[in-house]
Amino acid sequence: MRPPSPSPEQLGPPEAEEAEDGAAPVPAPRPRRRVTWQKLTVLPAFLLALLLATWLWFRGADLDSIARNSIADGNVWLRLRQHVVLTVVSTFFVLVIAIPLGILLTRRRVRPAAPAVIAVANVGQATPAIGLLALLVIWLGIGMRAALVGMVVYAVLPVLANTIAGLRAIDPTLVEAARGIGMSAVGVLRRVELPLAVPLILAGVRTALVLNVGTATLAYFGGGGGLGDLIASGITNQRMPVLVLGSVLTVALALLVDWLASLAELLLRPRGLGAS
Amino acid sequence: MAEAAPRPPEGRAETSGATVRTSGATIQTSGATIQLENLTKRYPGNPAPAVDCVNMDIKAGELVVFVGPSGCGKTTTMKMINRLIEPTSGRIRIDGEDVTGIDPVRLRRKIGYAIQASGLFPHMTVAQNIALVPRMTGWSKRRIAERVEEMLDLVGLDPGEFQGRYPRQLSGGQQQRVGVARALAADPPVLLMDEPFGAVDPITRDHLQDELIRLQHELHKTIVFVTHDFDEAIKLGDRIAVLRERSHIAQFDTPEAILTNPADDFVSGFVGAGAALKRLNLTRVRDVGVVDFPTATIDDPLQTIFERLRAGTTNEVLLLDRHHRPYKWLRRGDLMRAKGSLVRAGTLVHDTVTRDATLRDALEAVLIDNAGRVPVTGRRGRYEGVVDMETLMNSVHELLEEDRLDAVEHQHLLEEQRAQQVLEEQEGTTDAPEELA
Known part of the structure; x- marks a missing residue:
């Protein structure tokens, strides 16, 4: 065994060790670390600095009663929590709906329906989120529920499209090989198709998460709460510090979520698929 | 080149195989007969069948090569044996048992399957790939681990070195070896190979062919091997089925007989020039x-x-x-x-x-x-x-003459057998396949 290689990037295709039968020295499978320390530290450090700077600036800012009022009673903390809940719950429903639907639409019998379903999902995403939300509020009434439904409709497409693309991108000879050695249909899906589609599905999930952090700011307009509340009150009352606070928190949350998702992508990607 | 291959120590596979066999269920090591009866495949919207009424008897432990131009239906015919493609009509018998109607998943677990470019799953290690079929058939963990090592040994790869690797860390030839190991892992009596050596370079291919001959010498599986390379067919086949369009059997005979006595123009065209030269490959000094x-x-x-x-x-x-x-x-x-x-x-x-x-x-x-x-x-x-x-010169002339006589005799024998069969069928006492076997 060799010492662990310092850089996982070198894990590209193994040196063409064509000396048939391993007569030549070939690189032993190295324990690989996919998550580098840069990956782990750079973004959190940046976020920390950003938040610290905002906090310092905010403390030094000159706040009047209106501004103070809009951040009183732990309002910031409450909105942040609401925002996270909105994001997590909507993403959960997106996954529960889009992934099984994507799997279903790649099964042989249902495949013809795929374009139609994608078109519908496309409509969901093409509609301006705020308009969609307004319509849903009329239908479902004011509150978090309307906001959640809107966010789910809005974010289904990337996950659905990526699930379908991921499953379709699999070399059909591999699927046939799996059937040929005696795997059942469920076995082929579970052991071969899904693991191979994981990278693309995860990429879709990451997109959906980041989208949801963004659209969750609109939940405020339907009475769903979230950081949109701070932003809106900052705008309507013309209080710059409040507006900046809300925006910075949203941006930081989006970056954090994206970072977490990118870590998940690295860790959940099946080994053996090549370093990305 | 040949010396470079780390061959497993003679007899090792056998002994460890024996321990495996005592520790578990019954394993049938040698091959089974395969009979294809009027096997036909039609695709909807196409009036001409893709495979038209194939009849074939394959003996236990025989390596039969399907060879023919591309699009002649040889792969389709082979895939109907493990029912990756369901036949439209006709019957398949393996070891006498009619498998045309049984659960295809169960059927395929008893038939090894190796394809071009190995078909290994890239997200599984070599060991996991090989262990797939034994795991599905419910072997114990220990027995699977033993079997994986045994199989890697058998195909000439060092288990310690290769078990934990992922397919993309192997060369094309090594991947193909692992593919064969996976196909053999659950010790199926029948092995289907679909142009398994088509994607490797000529030197490696030659090498893999030699290894397959050696393996078959040890294992005596019934192997159906599909290729479009006639030289490969001659090298590997106990018998060769030369197929023309719609999988019509132009000739089904030993390599010697096909080389010296091609049945018709199609076969001689496929044999190509230099049949006498190719014949030289079949005889040793x-x-x-x-x-x-x-x-x-x-x-x-x-x-x-x-x-x-x-x-x-x-x-x-x-x-x-x-x-x-x-x-x-x-x-x-x-x-x-x-x-x-x-x-x-x-x-x-x-x-x-x-x-x-x-x-x-x-x-x-x-x-x-x-x-x-x-x-x-x-x-x-x-x-x-x-x-x-x-x-x-003298021995080649003798050989060719002998082949010719053999072929003529064989032809006679076949005709007689056919006549006999027809006679028996007319008398209604037929069980032709057994007669032939």
Whole structure:
């Protein structure tokens, strides 16, 4: 065994060790670390600095009663929590709906329906989120529920499209090989198709998460709460510090979520698929 | 090249195989018969069937090669055996059992399947890939681990080194070996191979073919092998089915018979030019007999060597070294010119062939040699005799003549059998497949 290689990037295709039968020295499978320390530290450090700077600036800012009022009673903390809940719950429903639907639409019998379903999902995403939300509020009434439904409709497409693309991108000879050695249909899906589609599905999930952090700011307009509340009150009352606070928190949350998702992508990607 | 391959120690596979066998369920090691009866595949919207009424009897432990131009339906025919493609009509029997209607998943677990470009799953290690079928059939963990090592040994890969690797960390040839190991892992009686060596370079392919022959020698599976390469078919097949469009069997016979007596123009077109040359690949030097040649060793006194030279009909002797290996060709005048010094006299032997070499290799060596002969060596390079142009020519003529006679006889036999079968069918007492088996 060799010492662990310092850089996982070198894990590209193994040196063409064509000396048939391993007569030549070939690189032993190295324990690989996919998550580098840069990956782990750079973004959190940046976020920390950003938040610290905002906090310092905010403390030094000159706040009047209106501004103070809009951040009183732990309002910031409450909105942040609401925002996270909105994001997590909507993403959960997106996954529960889009992934099984994507799997279903790649099964042989249902495949013809795929374009139609994608078109519908496309409509969901093409509609301006705020308009969609307004319509849903009329239908479902004011509150978090309307906001959640809107966010789910809005974010289904990337996950659905990526699930379908991921499953379709699999070399059909591999699927046939799996059937040929005696795997059942469920076995082929579970052991071969899904693991191979994981990278693309995860990429879709990451997109959906980041989208949801963004659209969750609109939940405020339907009475769903979230950081949109701070932003809106900052705008309507013309209080710059409040507006900046809300925006910075949203941006930081989006970056954090994206970072977490990118870590998940690295860790959940099946080994053996090549370093990305 | 051949020496580079780490061969598993002889008999190792057998012994560990035995321990595996005692520790678990019954395993059927040798092959099973396969019968195809009126096997037909039609695709909707196409009036002409893709495979039209194939009838074939494959014996247990036989390696049958389906060969034919691309699009002739050979792969479709093969995939109907494990029902990756469901036949439209007709019947498949494996070991006498009608498998046309049974659960295809259960069927496929008893049939090994190896395809072009290995078909390994990239997200699983070599060991996981090989363990797939045993795991699905419910073997114990320990038994699977043992089996994986045994299989890697069998295909000539070091288990310690390769088990934990992912397919993309292997060369094409190594992947193909693992593919074969996976196909054999649950010890199926039947093995289907769909152009398994089509995607590797010629040298590796040659090597893998040799390995397959060796494996088959040990395992005696029933193998159906699909290829479009006729030379591969000749090299590997016990029998070859030459297929034409819609999987019509143009000829189904031994390689010798097909080479010497092609059934029709299609087959001879497929055999291509140089059938006699290809025939040379099927015979080894040991089969044709070598001729003696006057020899002397370098330890013999000069006087003896002189006498041999004078007495011999060829006015040349082959000088052997202390270990009886061919060393120099010595002509009558050589010693004179070298003033009696053996060290300087004569020309060095630069090429020898072993008894296991094919006649084609021998012919090549003979053609290159300026006197048209080449020494044959046995164990440890010891001299065994000489082949020359004349012996080669004679034996090739004899071989071809023999083949021709065989083929004619075979034809007769087949016709008789067919007549017999027809007769029996008419009498209603038929069970033709058993009759043939």
